[in-house]
Amino acid sequence: MVTLIDTSQEPLIREICDRHQNKPDELLEILHDIQATDGYISDGALKIVADALNISRAEAHGVVSFYHDFRRTAPPQATIKICRAEACQAVGSEELAHYAEATLNTKFGDAAEGADFGLKAVYCLGNCALGPAMMIDETLYGRVTPERFDAVCEDQRTNRRQ
Template sequence: MTESGASHAEVHDIIAKLKDLPGALLPILHGIQDKLGYIPAATVPDIAKALNLSRAEVHGVISFYHYFRETPPGKTTVHICRAESCQAMGSRQLEAHVKNRLGIDYHETTADGAFSLEPVYCLGLCAASPSMQIGEQLYGRVSADLFDCVIKSEEVSA
């Protein structure tokens, strides 16, 4: 494993604590991502060995679920709602604007490590569609101008 000593130990602690649970793979993956922010490729062999699975089986689960990241996230994550209500109110245009403004696609991080972009399939703001979440803050009735304003303030505070 090529992770730092601290994260190596943290990963092994998570695996040891959860490996005997029924269906332990998902809790282990969630535990690692919660702790490190992503699931490093170097952890796959250790997870596979602990659960008596192949590396391909572990990687298959990681790559199947969009929630799991295989690369470190940016300092701030931007979530764009892709649920039906938001789509009906213009989230596809917002999505195109955000991707263009940040220069990245979903599941990517800007070159400077400042922002990651992720889809989400409901933020619970259907009455204020389209919606987004930047960091922990939710926004409704989001326009391209509102996104630009919010992202500019995030860049300044970084």
């Protein structure tokens, strides 16, 4: 299998490896630094790390796949947190959650690579009186109907394009 490397990321990954003096026993820290910077660890990044540390790609891949915290695909551009706790459930958050999955064509916790939005279930955003509640970045939204959900998503997309 041919692994395409995004050459724009190579200097940054090499710099991270250099900061750890290319020590194989610092592989885990290096991978965490890459994920903190890029949001995920691509196949290309893994190849560069293996080369810099003079370890096999299988060894590097083994570490990445053992720890579930590591993402292997680009994260969504934003994550929509929808409250699924009792007070919000009582006013329609489950219906909102199903609507969000259908509209965005994604499941909770399973966003496509580089998608506009990912979905995350949360259990109380401290906005119980104004449920169903959701949050994008640090902005909290209350009384979210499907129409309001669509409007908020569209606003988010528009703001990102500017």
